[in-house]
Amino acid sequence: MHATAATALNATPIGTREAWGWRGRTLGRAIVTASGEGWLRLVSAPADKAGGKLWEGPQEAERLMPPAVPRPRLRERRTWTEGEHGYLAELYDKVTAPTVTTHEPVLRAAPRLDDAWWDGLGTALDTIAAVPSDRVAVRQEYLDRAMPQYLGTSIDTKVPTWTTAHGDLHWANLTSPTLTILDWEGWGTAPAGYDAALLYSYSLLVPDTAAEVRRRLGHILDTPAGRFAELVVITELMQTVARGDNIELEGALRTRVECLTRK
Structure with a gap:
């Protein structure tokens, strides 16, 4: 379904890194489009729960958050339902800096932050x-x-x-x-x-x-x-x-x- 989303957004996945979210609910991959590199994030949920606050959050942040808040800019989004699942695809600008921790929210070693x-x-x-x-x-x-x-x-x-x-x-x-x-x-x-x-x-x-x-x-x-x-x-x-x-x-x-x- 991530590949389906990439095709719909005229994007091509690049590299081998796959960023899976909590319990496999999301999958993100680096992509390239005609306008440059970016990040494609796919959200999956049961069809009857595919919507609401969590699905609208990034779009609302794009609309309401001031420039002083550093965040990836949302370029495009698509939603659709197939069988028992609903999907949300979000195409973001590329973020080059890595996250402080890779797979979990808990900090286990001191980061170097200026x-x-x-x-x-x-x-x-x-x-x-x-x-x-x-x-x-x-x-x-x-x-x-x-x-x-x-x-x-x-x-x-x-x-x-x-x-x-x-x-x-x-x-x-x-x-x-x-x-x-x-x-x-x-x-x-x-x-x-x-x-x-x-x-x-x-x-x-x-x-x-x-x-x-x-x-x-x-x-x-x-x-x-x-x-x-x-x-x-x-x-x-x-x-x-x-x-x-x-x-x-x-x-x-x-x-x-x-x-x-x-x-």
Whole structure:
């Protein structure tokens, strides 16, 4: 189906690298077209679920995100259904810098990131937060249910401040040495500080980098809203632990909960 999408978009796959997404839901490959090289990403879903927020996210980001947010530009898209599956093909400009981590969001070794990279990330997060949107990345109803389940019944679940977030800001969605923020499927409103809190939580296995995230993004994280956002992220990640993912983060996440909830 990726080859079918390439033909429809007058693109030819090049190289041998195949970038598979979570549980094989997406497949990306480098391509070349008459206008130059690019990247073709194909999304697959059951036909009755082929649409909605996740499918519209990159198109909406192309329409609404300011130039200060570094991201791959979306050239064209196609959607179609075949049999029991729906497909979304997205043709992007080429991004030459590699992602910080290759296959997973969890950081396991300290990356070498310069001041310009960190400054660009801080500017991007501040810019994203100010973009008006009716898209939703995190719902209050979910927090009311999940936070007491994973953090304890004494937790106040009311979000103090809402802003717009990328919604999946982890190390496999960030490139270096030139910063690009990838994967705009799930962006929308979330508790203020959500993106910074997510990146910090995925850094906990590398304490030096975790400390650097806090130092560089302290204006977001070291606030009451930022601390609440950490609890939100920990809730979500503890839920993934219960499902068998991110097992190695569990101890560090529990330590952070104790720190954040200590009176």
